[in-house]
Amino acid sequence: MTGHLGEDDLILLYYGERGAPADARHHLRECPDCAAEFQALSSALDRMAGDEVHVPPGLSSRVWARLQPGMPAPRIRRWPKPLAWMATAAAIALASFHLGRHTAPEPPPATAMETRERALVASLGHHLERSRMVLTEVSNAPIGADLSNERLEARDLLASNRLYRQTAAFAGRFEYQDLLDELEQALLEIAQETEPLPRASGENLMFRMKVIESKIDPQEGQL
Amino acid sequence: MGDTDQDLVARVRAGDSGAFRPLVERHAPGVFRLACRMTGETDAEDVVQETLLRAFRQLDKYESRSSFGTWIHRIAANLCFDLLRVRARRRAPALDDVREPACPAPRPDRIAIATQARAGVLEALDGLTVRERAAFLLRHWEGFGIDRIAEVLEISETAAKNTVFRAVRKMRASLAGRF
Ligand SMILES: [Zn+2]
Numbered sequence: 278m279t280g281h282l283g284e285d286d287l288i289l290l291y292y293g294e295r296g297a298p299a300d301a302r303h304h305l306r307e308c309p310d311c312a313a314e315f316q317a318l319s320s321a322l323d324r325m326a327g328d329e330v331h332v333p334p335g336l337s338s339r340v341w342a343r344l345q346p347g348m349p350a351p352r353i354r355r356w357p358k359p360l361a362w363m364a365t366a367a368a369i370a371l372a373s374f375h376l377g378r379h380t381a382p383e384p385p386p387a388t389a390m391e392t393r394e395r396a397l398v399a400s401l402g403h404h405l406e407r408s409r410m411v412l413t414e415v416s417n418a419p420i421g422a423d424l425s426n427e428r429l430e431a432r433d434l435l436a437s438n439r440l441y442r443q444t445a446a447f448a449g450r451f452e453y454q455d456l457l458d459e460l461e462q463a464l465l466e467i468a469q470e471t472e473p474l475p476r477a478s479g480e481n482l483m484f485r486m487k488v489i490e491s492k493i494d495p496q497e498g499q500l
Numbered sequence: 501m502g503d504t505d506q507d508l509v510a511r512v513r514a515g516d517s518g519a520f521r522p523l524v525e526r527h528a529p530g531v532f533r534l535a536c537r538m539t540g541e542t543d544a545e546d547v548v549q550e551t552l553l554r555a556f557r558q559l560d561k562y563e564s565r566s567s568f569g570t571w572i573h574r575i576a577a578n579l580c581f582d583l584l585r586v587r588a589r590r591r592a593p594a595l596d597d598v599r600e601p602a603c604p605a606p607r608p609d610r611i612a613i614a615t616q617a618r619a620g621v622l623e624a625l626d627g628l629t630v631r632e633r634a635a636f637l638l639r640h641w642e643g644f645g646i647d648r649i650a651e652v653l654e655i656s657e658t659a660a661k662n663t664v665f666r667a668v669r670k671m672r673a674s675l676a677g678r679f
Pocket residue numbers: 280281282304308309310311312
């Protein structure tokens with residue numbers, strides 16, 4: 278081998294990756310310059326290795342507990358369903374909520390659950406977008422601005438928000454349920470509040486709404 | 501329990517959704533560490549939840565060409581990228597190569613707990629692009645080989661290698677004064 282080892286070679290050696298020159302290890306033993314360079318790289322990287330992420334206790338159990346309700350019962354196979362039937366079923370599932378049937382007499386079969394969930398996700402994006410606009414308006418409005426339109430809109434959104442939240446709870450989609458819970462609080466504050474209006478919508482809430490919106494695939498109406 | 505990931509995947513596919521639980525237990529911590537270093541602590545658990553939910557739902561798309569762990573990390577990395585993209589879009593238009601604080605807006609209790617070295621590492625991570633950060637933390641902390649990193653990031657091995665090189669150089673440069 279002719280020249281010294283480059284930094285890239287040293288990085289490969291440090292991590293035990295393939296791709297460094299065949300006699301790189303030998304060169305390291307023979308060449309004090311490269312050995313010093315390798316020593317410097319190693320000690321810098323070794324020190325970074327001490328930065329450990331603390332995994333919160335009970336993480337796996339929580340994740341599993343939230344996953345379970347959305348899982349199909351064992352040994353139920355999901356067959357492809359005709360689209361027209363799906364659309365009708367989705368409409369009925371949603372309509373049944375409008376009619377106030379908030380509790381099912383029995384746990385629904387997986388297919389009904391899926392259908393309801395599809396309907397939920399398909400229209401949730403639009404609801405979140407509208408809500409976000411109201412929250413943005415309110416939090417950007419100067420003190421003392423007339424927010425009566427926003428209050429009306431918030432009241433309107435509140436009704437549908439409750440519906441979405443119930444559907445999400447029913448489908449076991451806790452990530453939506455939690456978000457919609459929080460959103461309901463924010464909308465409620467806007468709808469009812471006399472001056473001064475809260476800035477309670479919160480960065481985090483807005484952010485999570487955007488994230489969920491961005492996750493919804495408009496073509497599938499599903500995650 | 502002696503079941504391999506592949507055994508468990510096969511059982512879930514056959515309809516035994518309970519077999520997914522050991523997969524959650526095995527992979528949730530690693531995904532959490534990735535998400536925490538990518539998006540910050542606040543959203544890390546959400547990323548884990550969403551990753552495993554997607555993995556469960558898309559299990560029929562999983563091909564055993566790559567390991568289940570690699571596949572899960574790919575889902576998680578993509579979720580992190582989405583999240584960072586959304587955050588960046590909220591702040592500034594169309595950033596092609598997004599940079600995002602590794603642990604944005606640390607809370608006071610975090611700062612108190614963090615050692616100076618840790619703060620330095622977080623700051624240095626902030627200087628990387630999201631892809632460099634993912635490549636670096638998978639290589640450095642999670643012990644992923646270049647070939648697996650390439651699979652997670654869906655890039656060539658050469659690109660993965662170069663991404664790691666760039667990341668290491670940047671990390672060293674920004675930590676040079678600290679250590
Ligand atoms: Zn040399």
